[in-house]
Structures are given as structure tokens and as C-alpha cells.
Amino acid sequence: MLIKEPGSKTVSKNTEPIAPEVYREMGLIDSEYQKIVEVLGRHPTYTEVGMYSVMWSEHCGYKYSRPILRLFKKYKEALEGEGLENAGVIDIGDGYGIVMKMETHNHPSAVEPFQGAATGVGGILRDIFTMGARPIACLNSLRFGPLDDAHNRYLFENVVAGIAHYGNCVGVPTIAGEVVFDDCYSGNCLVNAMSAGIVRIDDIASACAKGVGNSVLYVGSSTGCDGIHGATFASVELGPDSENRRPNVQIGDPFQEKLLIEATIEALKTGFVVGIQDMGAAGITCSTCETSAKAGTGMEIDVLKVPRRQSDMTPYEVMLSESQERMLAIVEKGHEDDVAAVFKKWGLNAVVIGHVTDDGLVHVWEGDQLVAEVPAKSLADDAPTYYLETEEPEYLKEVRCFDLTKIPEPADYNEALEKLLGSPSIASKEWVYRQYDHMVQTNTAILPGADAAALRIRGTKKAIALVCDCNGRYCYLDPFVGAQIAVAEAARNLACVGAKALGVTDCVSFGNPEKPQVFWQFKRAIEGMAEACEAFDTPVISGNVSFYNETPETAIYPTPVVGMLGLIEDADKHCTPEFKREGDVVALLTGRRITKDSESDPGFCAVNDLGGSEYLKVMHNVVAGQPPALDIEAEKRLHTCLIEAISSNLLSSAHDCSDGGLAVALAESSIGGKLGVEASIVADCSASVALFGEAQSRAVISLPPDKLGELGELVEKHAIECTILGKVQGDRFKIDVNGVTVIDREVEQITRVWKNAIPERMEGRA
């Protein structure tokens, strides 16, 4: 206990050392404890160690990932720039900015999928409106083990229901996302929630605790013992009922969040809110020390004033609680009531718990007892940084030299196609997005099911498009190229709806970083992503890192998910993937390396395009080879060409070729449009490669024949190759390769396979 001498500012520090078992349980190592002692010039109190342990964890302090993340130039600026503290902003013109961020809730979701996923959505929304932005979209990127396992089905079912529950209730449309199933995610599901909001650039809220003497206002739900550092169970202060007392999982209340959104936006309009920050991980600790560290101020708070849900909470518990739906606002002195009135109108708590000071210290009082006195900066900015070792993983040599030419052709290409269309990773995700309200707010111009979703921006001619993407298998085979492809594919998806890529948020999940092979994957993936983002001129404005996604049996594939924002200049001129009318010409646009040297021209396709493909996995249960090659310059030309073609109203449809290759892309356009196609491919490779190879930088388009001339000029201008494949017609899905009909099915039949794959697995089981 620290003791304050009556009537003085000095504090006598008669603290005892904390036992190593206790701080180690909290996740601190010996050298970190020593560093705390150095900073404080004494031993910390129990509450203080608790505060350091959460702020210096990887989750809050990025102690392992920070050195690598510096590769993102803009990200660094976003993290450190004033006003951009919680989530980055992208200027879309007309005075508006888009704020976006993505975050994982993998571990909570594995324990309690419904609440874990729901609170993930809640947390990411708070990151958005804490900047003064109104949330306008949610997205999610999910990974599960195969659906033939009951536990994976349970996780999938409840994660989706949890996301739906929270997003639907707060009234933010969930407009896009991705779901991938693979063995490596059994026991390690990934739940990444993303959100985007809109704000007038002039109205961006700050997260700085400026102005000595200003009041610190606690708003929102009351504080309970939920979500406190699971590791602290063993500590001395806890009785036998500890598990009941301090549940590891939090329960969210989207209704409170909805109130918090409206009230926060309204409170900011009073002009009296100097700074505001959500309480996410590390709750009050994080919000108090970060806001004061950023402003170079200090803060004094009294935990007894914090609204509580449980009696007898210790200061430690109050400071570390991760109860949901709470915020900390710094309010101009003398205007506390004006601001509190807004929150109270919405039925929320709003209590002054302290004030801003000038000494750079966070003082935590429990009544007249001082329980913590720590430099704000040391908590917020001085987390120890570690440069972990890297080592190229052994498995790579083996998987890379796999001989793809030995893969036999399938006996029946129709069956191969249906197997791919029925693979849950490729199949229709309607079962998922049906459960999400994707139309509330009445701005959704492109509904889920297209390459990217789009929202028109009222009061302008514009629309924004959003997407998230990552192929973990590619990243497993080559994290550098895989991460680059994630960026390229996201941008391609945007281009296919007519949007130009503007910026990126990321959410990267890996195994245990203390294993050099895992850290190597992490480093290579971030290098790839950083390089690609620079090439596409899409700054990384925010992000999140999740490590330790592994069980003794498996580690996940490196999964660096990219969330990307694009802009459509004229909302009326966007495009969707489904065929629109019979008689349209179907063609393939390919961004190809410009080269005089014909030897290096890869031709229509090459056997290497099967590396890491869905085809290889689904048909042969093989994950090997190298991911398809990516030429970023060629990719960019393709996007420019697509965007120009769409804005000139040339295209009826556009759809990117990705998982499952050309055949799957054509099938999806056909299924969506309920229209058949007759396509012929001429290729200097086997039919399986031509149909299912996953060469990059390609898109399937359809257009009226009379627009071919204009398109020709465009592709010429951008040095894009345009291969005419055939025509939209009838009700059969038919593909010839080198003059031989290899695929011929009724559209209705492949539609059934594609649409029923997930519902059958989820519901059809007797």
C-alpha cells in the first residue's frame, strides 16, 4: 500500500516486493519485473503489477510484433499521429473520412463462440465511434476446421450467430466477409471482426487527455469482474469461488452499445469532450494511461467512483476488468453536466471519476488510499521490445519441391468441378450472410455475394466498397508471396465492382512467435504485405496481431487477413459478378508481364498454377507447391483497366478468378445470373490446369458484343490481354478445352451443389 501523508502531495512508498510466482502468473518475466522496479524506484503494489502486466502484454504492448510492424510506414504514423489513435482514417473527398479497423477475438471465441464473437464485434465498433465516426459497416473473416466435425460445426454455428446478434441489434449492416475451412483451424478457429465508419474530417475526435484540471468521465455499462486476466486466478487474494467470481469470458450487451454509439456521437457535438477512448483490452488501465501518455499529462482517478456490478471489487479488479460497452471521456472543466446529460438521456452511466493532472503520473485512489502511482508513458509506450529469432521452417523444402506434373488428370471434369463448388470454402456463403442484417441504414448498393460489397455515401455521388481476403494456404507455402496475393486479391475484388483501392487494415494471426519458424512466417508475411501495400499505394492505417494460435497438435497457417477500402466515383456505375443477359460475350482479362522475351511469357497457364490450389487440396488432399506467381505491376494494370471499363459502362459483369480457378469463376457468374454459358479455352497445358489453376491477375467479364470495340481500345491502352471465351446463353454450363467438351452440366445442378454445400452440412444431418 502507498500512503499519502495528510495534507501533502508526497507519498511514502513502503511497498514490499511482489513474489515471483504472482507476477509470473500475470505473464511478466523476471527482467520485466526488474524494469518496473527501476521505473518506479521501488517495488510495485499488487494493483500496479497488474496494470503493467496487461499493458506490457503482447496484446496491448506489441512487444514482439512492434519492430516488424514498423515496416508499415503509414501504420506507424497512424499509431503515433495525433488524432488517429484508435483507428486510422482515409480521406474520400467531399470532407469525409472513412475510419476502419479489424481485430481478432480468436481465443474468447474458442471458449464461448457466441459471446466471444459478439464481443469481438462490440469491441471493434467502439474503436470506430470513439473517433467520432458513425459505424456504417461490419465485415468478418472466419476460419474453422472441417464441418464434418461436430465441434467445428458448433463453433461455426455460434460464431455466426454471435456476430449476427450483435451487429443486427446495434443496426450496423454486416456487408461482407470470408469463411475458410481447413484442418489447421480445428481447435484454433479464427474470428476477425472488422468495422468501418464515416466521419467529417473536421470532426474527428481525439484520444488525448488534454487540459490540466479537466474531468475524467466514465460512461456506459457498469464494471464487473469479467474478462480479468485469466492468469491471475492463482493469486493470493482469491477465494475458492474464483472461477465463478471472475469468469474469463465477457458477455456483451449490444443494446448498451447501440445507446453508447448514439450518445457518444451526440456528446461529441456538445464540443465539450476534449478526448475520448473506448475501454477495450485492459479496460480502465489502458484508457487512462494511453490518453494521458498521448497528451503528456497525468491523471488522478478514484476506483470507488466507478459504477460496479459486483460488490467488494478490489482496485486491481476494477482496473483490469474488461467489462464491455464502456468509454472514458475527458471533459472540459465546468461542463461535466452538459456532457453527462447526453449519456443519461440515453439511459447510460456517466460519472466523474477523476481529473487530468500535469505530472505525467496515473494516480489510482481507492477513497483516500493511494493504490497506484505510475508514469503514464511507462505503461503506454515503454513496453519492452523483443527482437525474436527467425528461422526458415523445415517443411518448406519438402512442400516446395513437390512435383506438380505428377498429378493425374481427373476421370471426369464435371465431377471435379462439382467437388470444388461443393467444397465449403468455395461454396455459397449465403447460409452465413442471410443471418446478418446487411441492409439496415439503407445504403447497401452491392449486397453480399459479390466480389466486394458497396455502400453509397449520401450527399455525394460516391460509393465505397469493402472486402477482406486472405489465402492461408498460399501463406503457408510462402508467407511473403501469400501476403502479397492477399493484398492483390483484395484490390482485385474491389476493381471487379468498379472501386479503386484506397487503404488497408489488417488482422494477422499466427502460432507461437517464440518459435523461430513461426516468427519467420510472421516477418515474411508482414514484409510481403508492406511491400504490396506500398506498390498499390494503399496505406495500412490500422491493424491487429494475434499470436499463439496453436494447440499441441497443430498450428494454423499464417493467416494475415487484409481488409481493404475502395472508392467508386459514381455510385450508379458499379458492377457485379453475375451474368446479366443472353448473348453477352464472355471474356477473360489477364494482367500479363510485358516482355519481349517470349520464353518468359507464362502462356495461358502453367502447371505451377496448381500450387497451393483448392483443386489440389480437394481432389488430392495435397497442400504443396508454390503459390501462383504475382506480378504486381501487371495486377495494377488489370485493376485500372477494369475500373475504367466499369465506369464507362462497358461491362455487364466482372468477377475475379481466385480459389478454384477459371472454371469456378465462370460457374459463379453463371449461377448468380441463372444463365448458361458456352466457353472454349485454348491452352498449352492440361485441362485441369486450364480449368482449376489459380493464376493471378485475372477476371472473368461479360459484355454486350457491340461494346467489344471500345473494350479493345481499353485493353490495348493498359496492355491487358483479353481472351474471348464464349457467350452467355441457354441453361447449360459448358466448357471446351482445346476443342474437347470437358464440362457440360445444367446450371441448375451446379447451383444446387454450390448453394447446398454448407446448409447440408449444418442442418441436413440426421
Next chain:
Amino acid sequence: MKFGVIVFPGSNCDQDAYYAVRDVLKEPVEYIWHQEHDLKGVDCVIVPGGFSYGDYLRTGAVARFSPVMEAVKEHTDKGGYAIGICNGFQILCEAHLLPGALVSNDCLKFVCKYVQLTPANLNTPWTNQCKNGQVLNIPIAHQGGNFVCDQETLKRIEDNGQVILRYCDEAGRVTPEANPNGSLNNIAGVINERGNVAGMMPHPERAVEKILGSADGLNILRSVIEWARR
């Protein structure tokens, strides 16, 4: 015609309804906070979608007791117009301003999608701008839109023409496959005996512009304006 959009703390389609009336229909409209006792002289009340008070216990159960619902009841008792959309429909049923109740969808899941509707009675304040045999394309977004009532009530509302909208397929056929939530007789919308109060699960305010995929919702919203003018 002056519209009023009720705002419960958990309403989340209030702004969409407001936008549809003000910016698309170009009619005067005001928000009315759930604590108000006065409806500010509006002609037609919209009880919007959302989650009123979090929709715990049962959807609409708590909202029914808010001060503003007293005022709505007075308004409709005097013949004033009111339409409940989605959660608003649930609230009006709980408040006994409309017959029946809405229970969980038979699939137990939230369902968000465009559905097709066929008007079942054109001679009402809410459907007079629809055409016979017309198929309206309007989205739904709910988890508890399964309309139920006892057999007697069902017979009565069917006989009285109180069913105004039914789920149908693209050709206008009222089939079990076209029923997205298990509602009795594919009922998507009903009115009270007098006809001045309506409830519907689909969201007409979401289908008001081409860029949103459909403008068919305007047929419903325009009907009441036309009806009052007559």
C-alpha cells in the same frame, strides 16, 4: 401528410424511415422520442424496426409500456394512422393494437433478404397504390417474424380482409416455399379492424430507391398519403 417516426433507444430503422419519408417521398416528418407523451400533431405514426429496449424477454414486450405508446394508442383510437414495421409490428401486436403475435422464425435464425409479397386486399390505407396481382420486391430482416394467432382470430382477420400482404414467389404464387419464417397463411402484414393501424414484417423503407435494389416499398408508403387525400 405529416409523419412521425418513434424513436426507442434501440430503434435502428428510425433513421431509414425518416430518410424515406423526407428525402424520397418529400413529406414532412419528425422524430418522436419514446418518453414523449405528445405526438406533435402528426397524421401517420411509423413505429420503426430495431430492438426497442434491447428486445429482451420478448420482442416488443417492454416497448409497449413506454409513454409514447400511450399517445400512439390515443392517436389510433381517434382514427389516426399508424404502421409498425418489423419490430414496430411486434410492438403493436404486444400493445394489442393489432391481432396475433410474432414468434421465432421456424428456422430459428435471423433472416435478411429480399422477399416477394402479394397484396391480399387492395382496399386499405396501406395497399391502395398496389395493383391486383402485383408482386412487390421488399426485404425482410428479422428473427421473430412468424405470425401466429388462434384459429378463430385467423378466420376473423381473413374474412374481414385484415390480411394485407402475403409472402409469395416470383410469379405471385403463395406457396410454403415462399414463406420465409413459418407465418400462418404466409401472412406478412395485417391491419386492425378499422384499417387505420397496420403492421408488416418486411421493410418498405428499405425499398425506396433503385440503387438499393427496389423502390416497391413506396407503394405502401404512398398508399396512406393517397388514402388520406381522398
Next chain:
Amino acid sequence: MAKVKVYVTLKPSLLDAQGRVVQTALENLGYGNVEDVRIGKYIELEVKENGQTLDTQIEEMCRKLLANPVIENYRFEVTE
């Protein structure tokens, strides 16, 4: 202080979709001997006695708010 337990169940004439799904799930888990499942609500109230008859008060709360008589039945127990 009285402790009140309220049980709200769907009227038998209504199909209990949730109950049916749970029954199927139990069957899949190997409990084929579960023949019927009905799912309702269980509400615990702590009520301070205020001179008025508790039973009448609870009855009223149930009718007005805790249950919807159009679709649900209810019953309650008062314990001390």
C-alpha cells in the same frame, strides 16, 4: 424478501421450433430416448413485500409483461 420463480412456456398448440431442434440435437448425441423437448423461460424475482398480496402482484406482472397470453402460459411459485 420473497423469492419468486416464474415459468413461462409456449402454448401447447404452438409448434416449439427450438424444442424440436434441441431434440434432434440430443438424438444426434445418442439420446434417442428423449421423446419431447419444450423450451421456456425461467425467471427469478426478488420481491420486497409491501403489504399488498404478493400473489396478485405477481399474477399482474405475468399477465402484463412477463408472458404474452396470446402465445404463452405461465405459472409461478413464491418461496421465502
Next chain:
Amino acid sequence: MAKVKVYVTLKPSLLDAQGRVVQTALENLGYGNVEDVRIGKYIELEVKENGQTLDTQIEEMCRKLLANPVIENYRFEVTE
């Protein structure tokens, strides 16, 4: 045929948002004397006895499916 009643409640330390809203609503309806409301599930099962101990079976069903032990407590009664 045994009739089993299962009661599932949220662990006391967790936020019961439903209960809170219902309590406020009751207060507004004039029942200020209701001091606490917790809302849980009430499940009725009809189970055919199949030689195995019923209690063990029900216990298992609760743990595996009817309740989520991470956030919920449960108890049950068997009546004939």
C-alpha cells in the same frame, strides 16, 4: 416415461442484460419492490427410461448441450 425439468441460469457474476431491462420495466410499471430479476431457461424433457441411470444421462445432456458450463449453471428435477 420420466418428465425432467431443467433450469439453466446465467452465472451470477455475469451481466444479465435481460434481467436488468425487465427489472427497469417492472419498476416503470409501478413494481418498485422488485429488487432483482434474473432470466434463464426452463426446459421440459420427456425421457424414456432405457435402463441407464437417468441422472447421469441428464447431467450429460446438460453439460454437453442444454447449458454452456462456461457461462451458465444448471440444475434439474426428475418427476414421473
